[in-house]
Amino acid sequence: MSGSGYELGTVAFGDTRNPFNYDKFEQISRDLTTGWLTLDEITNQLNLFGDESQDAYLSGLELAVRMHIEDYLGLSIFPTSYRVYYGTSSLYAAPMCLDLPETSYVDNYASGGVVITKVGFWNGNTPSTFTTLASSNYYYDGTGNKVIFPSGMPSNVNTNATSPIIIEYTQNANFLQAYPVIKQAGLLLLTHLYNNRSETTLSKLQNIPYGVDALLRPYKPLVM
């Protein structure tokens, strides 16, 4: 592809940066046991104080609240791992850049809060087998949230498979999870779920001003 001008079907100056060029991604690991809001914080919020008889129930509720806030903000309160799939159709440039879908804040210039755990591809052999690439073949670009392959596409990538190139990464805990405003949003949501254990009510519930959405909104990244 030439970088000299506009061509049908290409993006200007997009030779190596075809935004969001992954086909799909999936969660492959998530922390479902570690507590985020402490039981002391929860029982104080619910006016239970020393009543410990519901701690197991409250811990389960806390987990649901934490997962919701992670999903809502796209941040990891505890490490979460993903697998991303890429096709070959638009990736023949060198260097080749593969975007990651994570939208978490960059809290570390070196790693961007992301650790690349595996990069590989399904090869062109019959039957096709998965080939893991050595880490010397690529590096993570924290400023652009992508993985760069300086030498371009590895050889012998399966061209018949839909998404033969795969990256696995772990999104580390985000420092935002310690912010009091994020924790307060968690406590508000937990109180709501504690007090409303049925999906239906006879009367319409009213949101309070400065509720969960208002507290979290400034921290929600813009996803394009």
Added chain:
Amino acid sequence: MAIKRYENVDVNTLTFGTDAYGQYTTTITKKFTTRPLVSDVKNSLAITERYRIYQDLIQFTMNYTPWMKDIVDNQNLYSITWRSKDWRITDVLESNDRMSVTLMCYRSDPATKV
């Protein structure tokens, strides 16, 4: 309109026994601290010929938990310490959705001489 507010209270268990002289004894042991909605405080004073008798009634509304369920089922085995006074449970009102329990508690001062 009655004033309602959250206040810290201690919930105690009561153990009954008999001492060496054959007198009945009640041992009060703290079980946990909690923070109910305190409401409808009624203080009453009856003055008889020889004594003043204070009889106070109060309502504590608490979240329904397994420990509260035990209190509902065994009201005689629990007391509540609120503002350093010992309150005994006279009535329990469970909400229909079992999300809260209201304890009506009673306290009689030892007779105070007029």
